[in-house]
Amino acid sequence: MVTLIVSTTNDPASMGPASALLAMPGWSPTTSFEGMRSYANGEVRMLQHDQSIVKEDNLDIRWEELSHESVDNVIFLSKHTAATKRPALTVHPIGVPHLKEGDVPPQGGKPGWAAPPNPRMGPWIHYYGGYTSWTCDNIGSTLEYWKREDVAQLVWEGLGLGGGAAVGEWDRKENVWVGHLLSGYSLPMDDPGQSKVEDAKGIDGTWKEAIRAAFEATEIAFPGGEILAHLDHKSFKGWQKKAVTAFLEEQNINIGKPNDFKA
Structure with missing residues (x-):
């Protein structure tokens, strides 16, 4: 390899x-x-x-x-x-x-696709x-x-080119792996124009597809692992947080607490 x-x-x-x-x-x-x-x-x-x-x-x-x-x-x-x-x-x-x-990516890539995150990233x-x-x-x-x-x-x-051990040659004892980070622009959501949002229905945009693609790619990279989603609350408006939370629950994707992401 x-x-x-x-x-x-x-x-x-x-x-x-x-x-x-x-x-x-x-x-x-x-x-x-x-x-x-x-x-x-x-x-x-x-x-x-x-x-x-x-x-x-x-x-x-x-x-x-x-x-x-x-x-x-x-x-x-x-x-x-x-x-x-x-x-x-x-x-x-x-x-x-x-x-x-059909969209033309401004910086290349395949629309609607995310690469499986490499296990080396965490280390x-x-x-x-x-x-x-x-x-x-x-x-x-x-x-x-x-x-x-x-x-x-x-x-x-x-990569260990200097003669030492490559950083990332490790096993599951590390406990925590790192998957995709979806920035705000990667979760485009149309404002429903209402203050109350109880679920993800009616919130248009490709944000659901982005979450699915990131989840599936991470699942491929870490087979058998428990995948947790972390929400940066400061990055979401109230209605956005409710919509994303409802969608994650609908997709059976667990939302982790801060301590869950510490190795």
Whole structure:
């Protein structure tokens, strides 16, 4: 099983960490892949090209078909932007579960789909000390921060390329796994124009589909595990919280308490 790291020269937050990572020992160039430069280091493969990362759908399948190597996970190095311009180093699963079939995702991806969250994300959170999830590494939110190379060190140590144990080679004794985090824009809800909402009926929008997609993806990633939903009460208006709570109960998705999410 190999891990693919994907970078692009047209994104400074991708190129900086990629260059720093390749400057570390153990890398050797390999045969190019679909025109992308390719490097190997143990069970890790680095792909580097000059195009947009968001166009690389099904990269794991394409790699397996041409190289005959099974892919365990894919890490995309990319930038992050935020209106607050607050710098952030994050790792998170990809997906646009709130979009409808036929919608054109602004940053790539498959509408209505979410990637199964990688089990490594939880340990990477505690190891690096940031607020993370998995599959895309972002550093932001401005050019000043995109040039930093923090991600390279995270990936280097996280994957065990420095000779130590990979962070995330663990079993269920950790107790708590990390799944999808759905931001407000991922739960689009039409305001019912009423102050009282007792259930989710009549609240239009694709928020239900987004919750279902995130739940199903998490269920695939952690078979047999108990999946709990955590609601950030400060992020919801009263009627939104009631609607989401009612829908979770309807779908038999348990709502956890804060202590349930502590390992």
